[in-house]
Amino acid sequence: MGEVGMQYRVLPEGLDVDLDKLKHEIAKALPKEAALRASETRPVAYGLNALHVLIVIDDKKGGAEQIEDAISKVPGVQSVEIVEMGLL
Incomplete structure (x- = not known):
């Protein structure tokens, strides 16, 4: 896989x-099999940024x-949308 x-x-x-704090909170909220690269x-x-x-x-x-749900539950996040996805 x-x-x-x-x-x-x-x-x-x-x-x-x-x-910056939001980025760290997102990284902590991700499932263990996911990594913020x-x-x-x-x-x-x-x-607004x-x-x-x-x-x-x-x-x-x-x-x-699963990732989108985890990010959307982080305090301070208004919305989440996937911009791009691809196999590595």
Whole structure:
């Protein structure tokens, strides 16, 4: 079985959310078989930034939904969407 890389766009609840802290909270919330490999802050609009995270997990059915659910439960996260997914 291979690995899947998934890039998610995470929007914070507001301008006052610390994106570095949010990144660490996301990494802690992930299932044990998933790893946060990279992250990047990108501007959205009017001073709001989105956190783009690359998460790698074993290729299995339901992996993307499991990751999305875990991220969406992190305090400070308004929304999560998958931007890109592919086999590594």
